[in-house]
Amino acid sequence: LLSYTNSKTQYYCNTIWYSCVLLKAVWLLKRNRVKGLPYPSNSLPFFGHALLFTKETPWNLMSHWHTLHGPTYSFTLLSRPCISTSSPPLLHQILHKSHSKFDKDIHFTYFPFLTILGSGIVTSSSTRWRKKRLTYSKIMRITILPTIPSTTLSSYSHFTRFETDTIDFNVIYRNMTLSIISSILLSLEPIECIDNFGRLYLPVMEECNRRVWDPTRRFIVNGSWWKFYREGKELNRYVTDLVKRRVEEREKGGYVDADILDYMLTGGGVEVGVQDVVDEVKTFVLAGHETTASMLAWCTAEVGRDERVREKLREEAEKVWNQEEKDFTKLNYAEMCLRETLRLHSVVPTVTRSVEEDFEFEGIMYERGTTVMVGIQAAHMDERNWKDPKTFKPERFSNFDDVKPYTFLPFIDGPRNCLGQYIAMLEAKIIISKIFWEYDLEVVEGGKEKDGFMVPVVPKDGVKCKWKRRN
Numbered sequence: 001l002l003s004y005t006n007s008k009t010q011y012y013c014n015t016i017w018y019s020c021v022l023l024k025a026v027w028l029l030k031r032n033r034v035k036g037l038p039y040p041s042n043s044l045p046f047f048g049h050a051l052l053f054t055k056e057t058p059w060n061l062m063s064h065w066h067t068l069h070g071p072t073y074s075f076t077l078l079s080r081p082c083i084s085t086s087s088p089p090l091l092h093q094i095l096h097k098s099h100s101k102f103d104k105d106i107h108f109t110y111f112p113f114l115t116i117l118g119s120g121i122v123t124s125s126s127t128r129w130r131k132k133r134l135t136y137s138k139i140m141r142i143t144i145l146p147t148i149p150s151t152t153l154s155s156y157s158h159f160t161r162f163e164t165d166t167i168d169f170n171v172i173y174r175n176m177t178l179s180i181i182s183s184i185l186l187s188l189e190p191i192e193c194i195d196n197f198g199r200l201y202l203p204v205m206e207e208c209n210r211r212v213w214d215p216t217r218r219f220i221v222n223g224s225w226w227k228f229y230r231e232g233k234e235l236n237r238y239v240t241d242l243v244k245r246r247v248e249e250r251e252k253g254g255y256v257d258a259d260i261l262d263y264m265l266t267g268g269g270v271e272v273g274v275q276d277v278v279d280e281v282k283t284f285v286l287a288g289h290e291t292t293a294s295m296l297a298w299c300t301a302e303v304g305r306d307e308r309v310r311e312k313l314r315e316e317a318e319k320v321w322n323q324e325e326k327d328f329t330k331l332n333y334a335e336m337c338l339r340e341t342l343r344l345h346s347v348v349p350t351v352t353r354s355v356e357e358d359f360e361f362e363g364i365m366y367e368r369g370t371t372v373m374v375g376i377q378a379a380h381m382d383e384r385n386w387k388d389p390k391t392f393k394p395e396r397f398s399n400f401d402d403v404k405p406y407t408f409l410p411f412i413d414g415p416r417n418c419l420g421q422y423i424a425m426l427e428a429k430i431i432i433s434k435i436f437w438e439y440d441l442e443v444v445e446g447g448k449e450k451d452g453f454m455v456p457v458v459p460k461d462g463v464k465c466k467w468k469r470r471n
């Protein structure tokens with residue numbers, strides 16, 4: 001150090017500078033764990049446990065730590081104190097009772113997705129979020145539901161018309177659910193939705209997912225960076241045009257309360273700008289499409305491999321689909337299969353929150369700035385909550401009211417739970433029941449291993465099936 005300093009002043013400046021860096025490092029190392037909680041080994045200075053997450057699927061590593069350290073433990077990501085919890089009493093506090101002290105973790109885990117989410121409901125908080133939630137709650141839980149069966153059936157017919165021997169259901173469901181959400185949100189036809197949304201949206205999402213685990217991709221300006229920039233811009237332009245066109249149509253008196261976009265534009269009586277609505281449209285497509293597709297893909301793989309479950313599902317389908325007036329509330333077993341799929345495969349394995357105000361619970365202090373990971377997958381695989389958790393058993397859900405609170409959290413719980421869960425379950429039970437009623441499926445490849453880094457968690461090699469129409 002001295003050899004580079006040619007004046008006394010510079011020597012003193014350097015000494016002060018390096019002392020500050022050292023003090024800051026010591027301070028970070030001291031506060032990077034939550035006192036009183038178990039702390040997994042192999043943490044490195046500054047990096048904490050971050051490097052371990054690059055080697056293994058993060059949710060599996062976190063679930064493994066839960067088996068070693070119990071329902072709540074602390075760990076460190078690049079000097080950031082984090083906890084993961086699957087403890088029902090603590091989850092009740094985080095997601096429900098004290099939820100205002102735990103905000104969305106927008107500057108860390110959600111950050112790479114902001115190109116799509118922008119100022120939409122998933123990434124908004126406090127008054128802004130409350131207003132949005134009030135506007136959409138009734139639409140998503142009640143108003144739109146009667147339109148779901150016909151939209152689902154029309155999308156189903158469109159995407160099952162192919163005459164190939166083998167088909168990847170992961171791809172089929174991605175297209176089906178994209179077309180359903182585009183139809184209820186924007187009244188788009190399947191062709192238009194796949195040509196535009198499918199082409200632009202899917203690559204943007206893939207790059208966002210990559211950036212979660214490799215943040216350097218954000219800064220290295222190469223071919224992928226430009227591709228992402230171009231496609232993101234084009235997607236934005238496409239959605240902006242759709243929204244602007246709708247505003248004009250509304251001004252001429254057309255389209256009143258026809259789809260979710262129309263409700264968005266009313267803004268619950270509050271003035272909303274075009275960019276606000278554009279962000280909301282992209283948010284709803286992200287939230288509502290691949291999650292449902294992934295649940296369907298895993299469910300097809302599980303049911304396709306289990307003859308007993310398949311026969312029970314068909315027995316129920318026979319009764320519903322042979323009726324003139326189809327009563328979809330009778331698809332109980334299909335719903336049980338989907339719930340068990342969400343438990344076993346946790347398509348959203350964790351959601352994160354950031355502690356906004358110091359919070360004490362059961363003698364442990366969670367300081368402001370701590371990242372909280374809700375261990376959804378850990379809760380679903382915990383032997384204290386579920387007997388024989390690695391086995392697919394839809395009968396666990398034969399009486400849903402018996403499921404203990406905060407042990408089954410695919411849509412999380414509390415005021416920020418999933419707004420689209422009723423839509424997702426309704427469209428998925430119609431699809432899964434009809435597909436197994438109409439077709440003999442044989443899973444020939446995929447449907448076992450998980451893609452390590454994509455959220456929602458999808459089958460790594462898809463779910464390729466031979467399919468043949470049944471008599």
Ligand code: HEM
Pocket residue numbers: 104121122123133181284287288289291292295347348351352410411412415416417418419420421423424
């Ligand atoms: C199987 C399918 C689905 C799963 C597993 C799922 C899961 C989730 C989860 C875990 C959250 C909480 C995210 C967080 O707190 O960070 C969430 C929020 C949300 N979901 Fe879903 N979702 C599904 C389908 C849908 C569908 C079909 C839609 C829309 C049509 C939708 C719309 C939303 C919205 C708008 C939120 C934000 C709610 C708020 O912040 O108040 N989801 N979802």
